[in-house]
Amino acid sequence: MRAKTSMLLTLVALILGSFLTIAVPASSAAPADKVTICHKPGTSAENEISVSRNALPAHEAHGDYEGACAPVTPPLACNQMALSGGEGTTTTVHQLGITGPTSFQLTYDMVYQPDQLEVFYEGTLIYTTGGVVSGTNTVTVNVPAGTATTVTVTVSAPEAGTVWSYTVFCPVIS
Numbered sequence: 001m002r003a004k005t006s007m008l009l010t011l012v013a014l015i016l017g018s019f020l021t022i023a024v025p026a027s028s029a030a031p032a033d034k035v036t037i038c039h040k041p042g043t044s045a046e047n048e049i050s051v052s053r054n055a056l057p058a059h060e061a062h063g064d065y066e067g068a069c070a071p072v073t074p075p076l077a078c079n080q081m082a083l084s085g086g087e088g089t090t091t092t093v094h095q096l097g098i099t100g101p102t103s104f105q106l107t108y109d110m111v112y113q114p115d116q117l118e119v120f121y122e123g124t125l126i127y128t129t130g131g132v133v134s135g136t137n138t139v140t141v142n143v144p145a146g147t148a149t150t151v152t153v154t155v156s157a158p159e160a161g162t163v164w165s166y167t168v169f170c171p172v173i174s
Helices: 002-022 053-061
Strands: 034-039 047-052 081-083 088-095 102-109 116-121 124-128 136-143 150-157 165-168
Touching: 034 053, 047 053, 081 088, 102 116, 124 136, 150 165
Parallel strands: none
Antiparallel strands: 034 047, 081 165, 088 150, 102 136, 102 165, 116 124, 116 150
């Protein structure tokens, strides 16, 4: 009888033990795959946040980018030319002097190697070259209603030795 009781207790312990090893608290589960992004770059709400890697494409679609936010530098005045930052991504804030809605002329020269230029207002993409381009162009950029007096221009230069320049001209105030 003692052997049967001992076997029964061992069997009960094994069964209970298997349930206990299956129940794992959520806090001990592996952390989600997170990335740091610069959220709402070039706006007064700019900050670094951590998001799921799965959410990264949606954030990039409205101007956020993976990595730390660029150091804060004073905005360039309108009518002041921005010169090549070399290979990689260069982000520059430009002072318009007025809030949207307005418009301004943008002239760029991507010289020989193709680069991409994007303009953001309050974190929203308002102009893009639509991919990498080379050569010169002048476009009118329409700024929607808003409270910011600046735009952020990002130049993505995928090749070494790239040379580019652009100018955000002051809006014409009528």
